[in-house]
Amino acid sequence: MDFLRHKDFLIRKAESKDLNSIVKLLADDPLGEKRENYQQPLPESYVQAFERISSDTNQELMVLEHVSGTVIGTLQLTFIPYLTHQGSIRAQIEAVRIKKEFRGQGLGDFLFRWAIQRAQDQGARMLQLTTDKQRPEAIEFYERLGFKASHEGMKLALLPKNDV
Amino acid sequence: MDFLRHKDFLIRKAESKDLNSIVKLLADDPLGEKRENYQQPLPESYVQAFERISSDTNQELMVLEHVSGTVIGTLQLTFIPYLTHQGSIRAQIEAVRIKKEFRGQGLGDFLFRWAIQRAQDQGARMLQLTTDKQRPEAIEFYERLGFKASHEGMKLALLPKNDV
Numbered sequence: 001m002d003f004l005r006h007k008d009f010l011i012r013k014a015e016s017k018d019l020n021s022i023v024k025l026l027a028d029d030p031l032g033e034k035r036e037n038y039q040q041p042l043p044e045s046y047v048q049a050f051e052r053i054s055s056d057t058n059q060e061l062m063v064l065e066h067v068s069g070t071v072i073g074t075l076q077l078t079f080i081p082y083l084t085h086q087g088s089i090r091a092q093i094e095a096v097r098i099k100k101e102f103r104g105q106g107l108g109d110f111l112f113r114w115a116i117q118r119a120q121d122q123g124a125r126m127l128q129l130t131t132d133k134q135r136p137e138a139i140e141f142y143e144r145l146g147f148k149a150s151h152e153g154m155k156l157a158l159l160p161k162n163d164v
Numbered sequence: 165m166d167f168l169r170h171k172d173f174l175i176r177k178a179e180s181k182d183l184n185s186i187v188k189l190l191a192d193d194p195l196g197e198k199r200e201n202y203q204q205p206l207p208e209s210y211v212q213a214f215e216r217i218s219s220d221t222n223q224e225l226m227v228l229e230h231v232s233g234t235v236i237g238t239l240q241l242t243f244i245p246y247l248t249h250q251g252s253i254r255a256q257i258e259a260v261r262i263k264k265e266f267r268g269q270g271l272g273d274f275l276f277r278w279a280i281q282r283a284q285d286q287g288a289r290m291l292q293l294t295t296d297k298q299r300p301e302a303i304e305f306y307e308r309l310g311f312k313a314s315h316e317g318m319k320l321a322l323l324p325k326n327d328v
Contacts, residue, residue, distance in 0.1 A: 019247075023273055026248055037250050049251025056245060058220065078244055081220060082185075084190055084259045085199050091322075095248045120322045123268030130294060130315035142318050151294035151317025154306050158255075158284045158291055 008067040009107065009116045014074070018063050021071035025097040031132060032097075060118070064098070064111055072099040073107060077115050079122060081123050091119035093129040112145050130155075172231040173271065178238070182227050183214050185235035189261040195296060196261075211325045225280070228262070228275055236263040237271060243277050243286060255283035257293040276309050294319075 014022060023046050026034035037043050053059045058080065064073030076095045082088055093115055098108050119127045130153030131138045139149060178186060187210050191200035208312050217223045220254065228237030240259045246252055257279055262272050283291045294317030296303045303313060 022247060027279075030286055032248075035249050039249075043250060046247060047251075049245055049247050052245035052253075053247070056222065058222070059245065061247070080242055080244075080256075080258075081213055081216035081223065082240060082259055083186060083210060083213050083225070084196075084216070086201050086207060086274060087209035087211075089216075116320065116322070125322055125324065127320040128252070128294065128318065130292065130317050132315055136248035139316055139318070145320070147318040147320045149316040149318050151296055152303055152313040152317060153294050153304070153315025153317035154292065154311035154313050155315060156280065156291040158280070158309045160289065160290055 009072075010065045010067075011062055011111060012065060014050075014054075014061040014063045016050060018071050019046060022061075022074045024064065025071070025074055025099060026095065028100065029097065031134070042044065061095075061116075062111075063131060064107060066102075072102045073097060073111055075111055075115060077125065079119075080123075086124055088125040089123055090093075090128060091122065091124035093127065096129075108141060109145070110129045116145070173236075173274065174229045174231075175226055175275060176229060178214075178225040178227045180214060180218075182235050183210060186225075186227065188237045189235070189238055189263060190259060192264065193261065195298070225259075226245075226278075228264075228271060236266045237261060237275055239275055239279060241282060243283075243288065249289055252289040253287055254290045254292060255279075255286065255288035257291065260293075268289075272305060273309070280309070 020042060023036065023042060026032050027038035027094050053061050053076070058078055060077040062075050062077065063071045066072050074095065074097050075093060078092045078094065080090050080092060082090060116127060129142070131142060143149070184206060185204050187200065187206060190196050191202035217225050217240070222242055224241040226239050226241065227235045228235050238261050239257060239261065242256045242258065244254050244256060246254060281289060293306070295306060307313070
């Protein structure tokens with residue numbers, strides 16, 4: 001199941017025409033606005049990243065589209081092969097956003113139920129994500145879906161290569 | 165820098181001849197022994213996973229080898245392309261083990277300093293990992309290296325496809 005339709009909404013793979021809408025969604029958020037750079041034309045780094053994602057068969061960058069054609073949500077699903085758990089594939093979710101005006105209608109739930117099903121269909125035995133401790137409402141949302149906060153999500157920021 | 169030598173130890177990419185030693189390391193651990201299945205011959209699922217990892221250019225499965233030729237440590241470094249952080253690549257570490265008899269000599273530190281440098285060389289702006297909250301000594305180790313436990317690491321176990 002690589003797309004899903006529900007009432008007035010469709011989940012499908014992102015195409016290059018969606019890039020602008022996705023970056024706008026990523027930037028429209030208290031944490032996102034500090035680290036993204038949404039402007040026209042879109043910085044080249046986003047275009048290059050979109051090409052890297054699209055050409056990697058382990059990446060599934062998805063959009064949630066309203067019947068009007070407007071992109072109102074996004075999520076990136078990644079498959080990673082490991083030796084652990086007897087040679088398992090893990091699925092990982094990152095870069096989740098639902099447009100502000102569309103929150104509180106169960107659309108995040110809809111998007112995640114797609115991702116859980118998709119991960120299972122692809123043979124993943126574990127679905128994982130990290131969520132900033134500054135987003136308590138997100139943690140509760142994931143717990144309602146059955147995720148357990150069993151791990152610490154540890155991050156180390158690296159300097160740009162040229163500054164080293 | 166895709167390998168590194170230090171005193172009597174060498175960090176290098178894993179080859180198929182190392183698979184047995186790596187799985188043995190993964191299984192020799194209080195959490196690992198519950199979920200791995202180290203036996204001879206090695207279950208086919210590990211062999212298939214090794215092939216998936218080796219053929220994926222975003223995966224770097226490494227071993228730490230003693231000068232005697234014995235594999236005494238392992239780590240998997242993964243590169244993931246994202247749109248977030250202005251189209252960044254993130255590096256992720258998983259499946260870290262140092263053989264019991266070789267702990268407490270700074271070898272974990274040696275292996276991680278390689279991984280941090282490698283991630284930076286490959287242009288990653290973030291290095292991340294999740295660690296089980298049941299391993300407080302591991303959390304302290306990562307904090308000493310500069311990692312911040314800023315996120316919750318959330319996991320959802322999935323049923324095997326055939327059971328669904």
